[in-house]
Amino acid sequence: MLAALTFGAYLPSSLYPGYQHAFRADDLTMTLVYAVFALVSAPALLLLSPVSDAFGARPALRAGLVTAALGSVCFMLAPGVEWLVAGRAAQGLALGVTTGAAAALVSEETEGRGARRGAVLAGIAFVAGTALGAAAGGFFAQYAPAPYVMPFVLHLVLLAIAWYAVSALVPTAAEGARVPRRSPTMPRIPKGMRALFATASAVGFLAWTTAGLFLAIIPALLARSGRHNMAVIGCILGSVLLCSALTQPLVGRISARSAQLVGLGALLVSLSLLSLTAGRSTPLTLVAAVVAGAGHGLAYAGAAAAVDARAPGKDRGAVTGALYLSFYLGSGLPAVAVGLLTLPFSLTTATSLVTSVAAVLVLLTSAAVAEVDRTVPTTKRKLVLVRVK
Structure with missing residues (x-):
């Protein structure tokens, strides 16, 4: 499900130079x-x-599939930039x-085998589809x-398959239940995990900043x-997320803290290479992409696993959504900064x-992750570092 949705969301990445030429758009646009x-x-x-916590996973997943299909149709029929904007908004x-x-559904399905394993599986699905x-x-x-048509036809087929897969899911307790009507509220992060959540969000933001710069700017x-x-450009972009998907299972063998720190180190190397070359050398760009992917996988999955291990079951959907908020912002906002600077x-x-600038933030975040881990009480630290059997 996540793989099918992210597949479509990042399908246009290699097509942007062609769209830019066809619609005569500038870099900022x-x-x-x-x-x-x-x-x-x-x-x-x-x-x-939080809607999935109240109403169940299947209604939310079905609504997402329909909306994603509308996004692909916008790209498939796009006569101008406005349709691209509408398609990206739908995605x-x-x-x-x-x-x-x-993500919460995967975590619940694997809860008996460890919450961290669920977070890693969700992360792999998310990144594999992107790659x-x-x-x-x-x-x-x-x-x-x-x-500019065939890729989105393929995506519509994948979404149809995902629809049938969602229909086969066992309804959750919340689905079909009569719940009071309420206005959307801000997800609340439990007090005991706020420091850990803040550092994990920063790590995820920078991991997706690095990946987002490759996907948005490198083509x-x-x-x-x-x-x-x-x-070739598509393979370079795909290598970022492929390497990420390959390194994410390692989080189940090491601590979430170690995964984040090693991942941040790799992100620092990749950002330094990208800063020096800025796409002028294909071999160095490929090396930077591979290193970025390895760092992205460890940092992103380590951050997700650390939070998932501490998130209360009744609030897991809301906490997971709040964490992924930082991931999406990391993927998009630095690209906007590049556009404005053009x-x-x-x-x-x-x-x-x-x-x-991102490289400097990586250094600061590494220090914050180490400090938070040092101050986490021993009983809570053991929960974060539990290994998957």
Whole structure:
């Protein structure tokens, strides 16, 4: 389910240079198109994730599938940038509605085998779909007869399959229950885990900042450097998330704290490489992508596992949604910063500036993660560090 939704959300990544040329859009416009996803999914996560706790997972998942299908139709028929914006908004709303429900559902299904394993499985599904979407978009752009139609037809087929999979799920206790009508509320983070939640959110934000910069900016940088093979660009983008998916299972073998710290170290190396090269060298960009993916997987999954191990069952959907809020903001806001900086600077200079700032934030966050772990009471620390058998 999560894989199908994220597949469609990142399917256009390799297609953006073509859209930019066809619609004669500037860099700021295209980064805003990319970031609309985060700007919509963030409030949707904040307001709608608790819905699954009250009404059950299946209604939320079905609503997300329908909305995601509308997003793909917008891209498939797009005559201009406005349709791309509408498509990205629909994709963001779909992920915002379903992420908390899907992640909480996976955690509940695996609760008997360990909460951390559930968080890792949800993370792998989320990232694997992203990797496949970015890579598939590049291959369609390079080799398909209708490169801006066929990818989204494929996504509609995947969504139909996901619909049947959701229909086969066993209804939860909340589904169909009569609950009082209420206005959306801000998710509340339990007091005892707020410091841990804050550092995990910062780690996830920076992990998705690094991945988001690759997905939003690298296609344009490589294309302007004379690398016009969209399949190669798609593979570079896909390698970020593929390496992430491969490293996430390691979180089950080490502590969440260690995973976050090692992941942050890899993100620092990748951001430094990206700041120095800014897409001017394909081999170095590929190396930066692989290192970024490894760091992303460890940091992102480690942050999710740390929070999931401490989240109360009755509030798991809301807490998970609040955590993913930082992930989506990390994916979108730095890309907007790059776009704004293209007004006074070139895209290359803007990318180097934003990656340099992100590298400094990685260093500060690493110190915060180490400090929070040092101050966590021993009984709570053991809960976070439980291993998956």
